[in-house]
Amino acid sequence: MVNSYKKIQKRDLLDFINDLMKEYIVYGPVENKGPVDADDEFMFKKIKSAEEVSLRHAPSMIPPKKYFLPNKEALFEIQDSNIKELKEEEKFVIFGVHACDINSFLILDKIFAEGPFNDPYYERRRENSIIIGVNSEPTEYCFSKSMEKKKAETGFDLFLTEIPDENEYIVTIGSEIGEKLASENKFRSVEKGFAEKVIEKSLEWEEEITVETQDLPKITHQSFGDEDIWGELGERCLGCGNCTMVCPCCNCFDIKDEGSLESPKASRNRTWNACTLLEFAEVSGGNFRRSIKSRYRNWFYDKFNIFPKEIDEFGCVGCGRCIRSCPVDIDPREIIRELRDKYGE
Ligand code: SF4
Numbered sequence: 316m317v318n319s320y321k322k323i324q325k326r327d328l329l330d331f332i333n334d335l336m337k338e339y340i341v342y343g344p345v346e347n348k349g350p351v352d353a354d355d356e357f358m359f360k361k362i363k364s365a366e367e368v369s370l371r372h373a374p375s376m377i378p379p380k381k382y383f384l385p386n387k388e389a390l391f392e393i394q395d396s397n398i399k400e401l402k403e404e405e406k407f408v409i410f411g412v413h414a415c416d417i418n419s420f421l422i423l424d425k426i427f428a429e430g431p432f433n434d435p436y437y438e439r440r441r442e443n444s445i446i447i448g449v450n451s452e453p454t455e456y457c458f459s460k461s462m463e464k465k466k467a468e469t470g471f472d473l474f475l476t477e478i479p480d481e482n483e484y485i486v487t488i489g490s491e492i493g494e495k496l497a498s499e500n501k502f503r504s505v506e507k508g509f510a511e512k513v514i515e516k517s518l519e520w521e522e523e524i525t526v527e528t529q530d531l532p533k534i535t536h537q538s539f540g541d542e543d544i545w546g547e548l549g550e551r552c553l554g555c556g557n558c559t560m561v562c563p564c565c566n567c568f569d570i571k572d573e574g575s576l577e578s579p580k581a582s583r584n585r586t587w588n589a590c591t592l593l594e595f596a597e598v599s600g601g602n603f604r605r606s607i608k609s610r611y612r613n614w615f616y617d618k619f620n621i622f623p624k625e626i627d628e629f630g631c632v633g634c635g636r637c638i639r640s641c642p643v644d645i646d647p648r649e650i651i652r653e654l655r656d657k658y659g660e
């Protein structure tokens with residue numbers, strides 16, 4: 316039954332992941348051993364063996380939204396006058412997704428799958444995916460509790476919550492697919508009251524810095540012309556775009572056609588873009604957001620004023636990646652607190 320519970324031992328979970336790999340492509344959080352020196356960094360990657368997966372990982376450097384909205388993808392090819400749409404149809408599993416990232420998928424759904432202009436590429440990948448979540452500990456940057464995104468209520472097929480000192484996980488079943496996956500005998504029955512207590516306990520952590528979101532759209536709007544706040548941030552910000560590229564809720568992209576005069580073949584490609592970068596606002600005849608101040612303010616304003624107006628959600632789940640990735644320590648939690656001190660009632 317959907318929204319029921321089972322439990323699984325850790326060693327059986329590893330077998331379960333290995334079994335999943337026989338049927339699906341499985342992506343999971345793997346410790347980053349790349350050329351960049353990044354202690355404690357994890358990347359979602361295609362896994363070859365269950366042992367690679369880290370069940371207790373800090374938020375990945377790049378969020379798992381990349382499996383629904385890749386940083387670069389070819390949309391279609393044109394040869395002579397024939398258009399060939401490039402479709403990915405393979406079923407895949409994203410294993411080990413934190414609750415805040417699951418909640419970011421639900422925000423992206425409102426934009427790409429539930430709005431007036433649905434994106435078939437995004438929708439297809441969402442339909443082909445199986446999401447298996449895992450509970451997490453907060454990092455010093457996390458404020459998902461403040462954003463009310465620390466718990467995933469929906470948006471997963473299975474969700475694992477570690478039972479302290481037991482080498483076992485409570486498994487919340489969130490869909491019919493999840494129910495089917497958990498029907499194997501590796502998954503054993505568990506008493507509902509016990510499962511709910513373990514889950515409740517796993518959510519009891521506190522954040523280092525909390526924020527209040529009440530009236531945030533209003534005070535963000537009131538601050539728009541505040542030179543003290545945005546002018547100072549514009550001086551500090553480098554306009555590097557890191558905060559935008561690592562954000563699970565940012566979703567702007569650019570479309571470019573690629574072709575050659577020597578070939579009858581061309582393609583249309585989509586790549587991520589970032590409103591914090593100078594090129595983003597370049598149009599014929601000039602750039603309408605030349606100053607770093609206007610670009611950073613736009614990024615913030617979009618998340619905390621425009622998103623709520625358009626989809627009734629903030630464009631932020633409080634994962635803290637933007638804070639961790641900012642080379643000059645700009646921290647939206649501090650900005651929200653400053654806005655509240657100055658404009659809050
Ligand atoms: S704005 Fe920052 S904290 Fe919020 S979701 Fe994006 S990266 Fe995470």
Ligand code: SF4
Nearest residue numbers: 552553555556558641
């Ligand atoms: S990561 Fe920091 S410096 Fe770079 S654009 Fe974002 S706020 Fe500015």
